[in-house]
């Protein structure tokens with residue numbers, strides 16, 4: 001049954017995170033997931049990813065490391081029932097209208113909202129948890145939001161620029177905390193990016209792009 005598979009995926013993410021709970025943002029994510037009644041149902045018709053995403057999504061799943069075997073297995077089982085949506089700058093965008101997110105992001109992102117206050121598989125008023133996918137060779141430009149955010153990177157390696165620090169590569173099975181209003185950017189290499197992302201505060205935040213002069217150069221290099 002589709003519900004069972006997606007619930008099993010949410011539980012697998014919760015269990016993996018509870019074993020990686022050094023950061024407060026992870027503890028909050030786990031405690032809020034644990035408080036949920038997991039009897040979710042899709043609130044809208046399911047949307048499969050566009051066909052050209054299928055092979056990249058499969059590639060990302062194949063790069064999930066052995067340490068996350070349970071998550072990879074749950075993800076494979078749930079995959080036919082996941083509801084993916086691209087942020088292309090429409091009315092339901094996470095970004096301010098007209099934001100300069102760049103072509104590679106617009107054409108290369110997919111979000112599957114698992115837990116949240118609206119359009120999610122499971123309702124929660126204090127937690128947003130989604131799967132976030134980026135195609136290979138995508139620059140997810142520097143941006144900020146009021147929400148306190150966790151990235152639980154399932155695939156890798158991929159690069160992150162946190163605040164004013166230089167780029168650092170993170171492997172699959174890594175956790176990142178983006179504190180409120182701390183700029184962050186992601187660059188994706190050969191392996192497509194797949195991360196479980198949570199917001200544990202200010203769920204109604206709007207994302208704002210923070211301009212950097214090197215975007216074009218990075219996009220040309222990727």
Ligand SMILES: [Fe+2]
Pocket residue numbers: 145149178184
């Ligand atoms: Fe973010």
